[in-house]
Amino acid sequence: MNRRVSIYDTTLRDGSQAEEITLNLDDKLLIAKKLDELGVHYIEGGWPGSNPTDRQFFKEIKGVRLVNAALAAFGSTHAAKNAAENDANLKALVESKAQVATIVGKTWDLHVKEALRIPLERNLELIRDSVEFLKPHFKEVFFDAEHFFDAFQATPDYALACLKAAHEAGADMLVLCDTNGGILPQDLAPAMTAVRAALPGAALSFHGHNDSGVAVANSIEAVRLGASQIQGTINGYGERCGNADLCSVIPILEQKMGIGCLPEGKLSMLTSASHYVAEVCNLRPFMRQPFVGRSAFAHKGGIHVSAVLRNARTYEHVQPESVGNVQRIILSDLAGRSNILAMARRYYKDLDKDDPCVEALLAEIKEREAQGYEYSAAEASFMLIFFRTMGWSKSYFDLVNFRVLDGKRGGEQPISEATVQIRVKGRIVHTAADGAGPVNALDNALRKALCDAYPHLNEMKLMDFKVRVLSGYIRDTGGTASNVRVLIESGDKTEKWTTVGLSHNIIAASWQALVDSFVYKLFKDDPQKWPQKTDL
Template identity: 70%
Template sequence: MEQMRADMRRVAIYDTTLRDGTQAEEINLTLDDKIRIAVKLDELGIDYIEGGWPGSNPVDKQFFQEIGNYSLKHARIAAFGSTHNPKSTADGDSNLQALVEAAPQVMTVFGKTWDLHAKEALRIPLERNLEIISASLAFLRPHAPELFFDAEHFFDGYKANPEYALRCLDAALQGGAEVLVLCDTNGGTMPAELREIMTAVKARFPQARLGIHAHNDSELAVANSLEAVAQGAEHIQGTMNGYGERCGNANLCSIIPNLTLKMGCTCLSEDNLALLTPVSHFVSEVANLRPFLRQPFVGRSAFAHKGGIHVSAVIRNPETYEHIRPELVGNKQRVLLSDLAGRSNILVKAKNYGYELDKNDPCVQDLLHEIKDREALGYEYSAAEASFELLFFRTMGWSKRYFQLMNFRVLDSHEQNGEPFSEATVLLKVRGQDHHTAATGHGPVNALDNALRKALCEAYPALNEMRLLDFKVRVMTGYVRDDGGTASKVRVLIESGDKLSRWITVGVSHNIIEASWQALVDSFTYKLFKDDPQKWPNKPEK
């Protein structure tokens, strides 16, 4: 095995999440954020981490000062910058000087390789642009342990003026660049075009080390990156989760497993590949973005099965509907419940909860009918797995009540020139005692949440650590009545969490407050249920 891996082709992974990724309009990272992500990327086994552009802003400059206090195990830190200003010289350029002062292990410099940009953006003669590329790299060469050249707009430049684009690469090599990174900056190159152009580059520079930097404007960044490797590239630039300007950059969360599992290349160790999903989610959390559910390999839905026929098949052999085993990339198989569910879905869920049920068990059929009936009313158990878990255990005989609703009421008012005002009162029976509480809040759901807490937290202090994290309302269009959409049923999904986990619950009603109450009560009940050491009074012995 070790010999086989030694024979596999090595591809270097260059992560630019901290620089190119932050150009996405919804992403803003603090210095602390960037340090935390860099440390996590090092743990994953990324070869190069581009920390930013020290000549462009104070945070990036501080990053290179701060990252030196951390002992990274694998990654090399790269700093990014441009070729020198056409109106100055390399040794007098502040941008290049900032790169030198940052003292990174790698310097990556981009330069124009499309004649249109030289003429229209820089407004200089084409020969002057070649001089700038060569002189900038030559100035940095003595200060850079490794020196890379990002050939900006290379593919567009080659299509417009192939000889000039190749001369730009030649100038970079003369200046001392060790890797020529061909950039599809506008993201419009087709894989067949990329293949043809890389063939021409290899013919012109047979000894050069080539890299690829692709953008995703045509949804081809991953495909083009993999095609570049097939054509000889040994260096791939991209970002975690495909973050980046406009439509994003090449997604390393797809590139890495495709290289490793399908193209016979090495880029991470076998053990580290299983860290891919948790690291992807970690970066999302630090960037304050929800992970994309349907992202290949690392998304929560990447290995989720809903249709009964699919579930029945993957139980027998996961290869029937899974192109890889999810555990290889740190993900897991999930079975969803819906009106498309069959008995196989129920059996898998039961096994997850510790029950080995027979497909002919009456409970299985009862639960299947219950799910289908409720989904027909608008409930969504594929999303609200906590509500399904409560439904499952009730079907299996769990009947414990942590509290019982006697009555609730919500008052909303809005005085002229004033703020909206919400007040909720609830009457509950908790451990045999009536609890009548009232609370205000920012809206009716927050008021209900606060009133429930006042009634329950004395008896159940663990509820103090639970928080409502997200709240979604959807009009059930299939239920629109003659008197308009405002009389339709609504579905409410509430995501809650504590210090250990998150869970989603659901409620459905024509009344949005009632639907919210259902989801809220399920959320509180699930917290108490999952923490209850006696939650399985009727569970059979294994």
């Protein structure tokens, strides 16, 4: 990798503008540490002149030792009514004590006339004076050319004049922004070629939004055209349709183009960093996200699985491990023998394709999915069936009976109470618990009955609950008597898993999924669950 491109992460500023994301100070500090661990070159911490949280962030981050990343503070060119040295926004940047200042300025005459309502020449003064004021206070000053590509298409001479003003004032990086996200890859070449011709010594960066779904493609094209820096966010978070997703940009540059982005050995941290940021942002990771999504290297069709087992390159464009992901073989009604064999190999046993267990498991999965079970979405429930078919399952407890009571009095909130009788370790345990709804009451009662015998169940919690009404399946009579499918996501300190239940009775379906979630936890933590792995 002879050529290198620097990565400028703006998750803490641009990413936090997504409508689902609200980051507090602790969240921002956690994400900053993870980004530095990943090895990005720049972390944009926020806009200290705009809100107290960002100002406090720059104070607190001083106590954090960043090993790989330089900290950038974001702001704008000074107000037209002020001189640069009297502008509160620029002063806040200086007070942040960040190593880098990034300021955004107008380059589109439409915005200068309609938004700022100042003469075009005055806008050039704002750019020039702001950069000159900041230069003595920072190691580097970057100029974000807002709406640059729209500006170039409308009035190319003025757009270039704005860049020239920043460059001559000492800007270390000119950031060409597709602020509206409407530019297509073929639109980049005319603009970037003109910039390089007009300012041959200028370092160029690209900042893309995803409103046309091509922010990653534009970022890659910008690098091909000479950009030495790419700005984006983890998981593509950002306002409207988001920003360029660094979780795609980075591996494409490194693995497909041979252009270095991260320190040696850091690319394999990409998936864990993606999921970590999603968790801190309180968002579910996107399953079908390229490179780092849970489904990115998942194989469901039997023909695909058979080919992948012979040579992963047949259906995988990069090695999953290179980005910290894993190959997954999914069982469903599309499954073939190869899926079963791959799952068996994954769990410590080499099966012959003619083993009776293979045919029995395949038939059971296809029958259950015909009824409405969904094992591609509930891998933990499938694994329990798989273990049972392989003869590896254990009985941790047995149901004697359960009962759920729901009631409501007048204007009061509804109440739910569950009673559970189970046989566990040779004795009958009878418990009752209330909860916020019948499923929560069942969860509380079952947990209460089991935790004396299995204290580590206290580590487990239910994280998500989904119900879908099915039509067209076996025994479905329609309407309120339809079958329902329940998916429950559970988790502990090491992993998450999903289980499924199916019945025309929503409580019965919930009980199935609930029991599977507990049994999976018990099974995965049981050191005696299966024989030692053999050499395959």
